[in-house]
Amino acid sequence: MIKTEGYIHSYESFGAVDGPGVRFVVFFSGCPLRCLYCHNPDTWIQTDGKKVSADTVFSTICGYKNFIKNGGVTISGGEPLMQPDFCAAILTRCKQAGFHTAIDTSGAVPLTQCRHAVDAADLILLDIKDIDKQDCKTLTGQTNEQAFALLSYCEETKKSVWIRHVLLPGYTLSDEKLHKMGKALAPFSCIERVELNPFHKMGEYKWETVDRPYTLTDVASPSEQDVLHAKEVLRAYGLPL
Numbered sequence: 001m002i003k004t005e006g007y008i009h010s011y012e013s014f015g016a017v018d019g020p021g022v023r024f025v026v027f028f029s030g031c032p033l034r035c036l037y038c039h040n041p042d043t044w045i046q047t048d049g050k051k052v053s054a055d056t057v058f059s060t061i062c063g064y065k066n067f068i069k070n071g072g073v074t075i076s077g078g079e080p081l082m083q084p085d086f087c088a089a090i091l092t093r094c095k096q097a098g099f100h101t102a103i104d105t106s107g108a109v110p111l112t113q114c115r116h117a118v119d120a121a122d123l124i125l126l127d128i129k130d131i132d133k134q135d136c137k138t139l140t141g142q143t144n145e146q147a148f149a150l151l152s153y154c155e156e157t158k159k160s161v162w163i164r165h166v167l168l169p170g171y172t173l174s175d176e177k178l179h180k181m182g183k184a185l186a187p188f189s190c191i192e193r194v195e196l197n198p199f200h201k202m203g204e205y206k207w208e209t210v211d212r213p214y215t216l217t218d219v220a221s222p223s224e225q226d227v228l229h230a231k232e233v234l235r236a237y238g239l240p241l
Ligand code: SF4
Pocket: 031, 032, 033, 034, 035, 037, 038, 039, 040, 041, 043, 077, 078, 079, 106, 140
């Protein structure tokens, strides 16, 4: 049975960074990953969120239709694809109403479970956590194989993708990793944009509420120079930054 109810953490009515134009962003609760730098650990447990119907979410979105007519709707999280039916139900309603639709995902959910939700989006914002499979497991609890399966599916179906990647000193920020990433992503013509986000500790205080220690207290954010260099490395592989 298709689930048209699900758990959400919160809304953001004027999102500017989660897809093209001004976005209405719905943050789902629930995430299968445990990224060391997570700034939203309060979204990890699905049932900590508020249970609502897709119709309720859609009618909330419609209240902002004049603001998002040149932007659209993004489902973020947490991990949106952990609730694929609910995600698809919201996005299908949005598409019928003419809104541009996007999913902001780590790609951590097997495609066999979430293909219909991916199909309902115009754009996938895909977070490649670490280009090395095993290092990805250390950083997030899971390898990057599902994320690359999703990227390949987007290539096959000609779905637009924006790649996101956090530059984390000591983990993802090295020339070796950046070159590996450039080589791995270069063949995908579905990638319209690559966004590099410097690691920050803005969510560190939230970790006091979860049953895990925050381990990156002593890690500094990358410098502006580091970010510029990383962009140059990836641009040399023809990636759009
Ligand atoms: S995928 Fe996002 S919400 Fe989930 S643990 Fe990682 S940073 Fe946090």
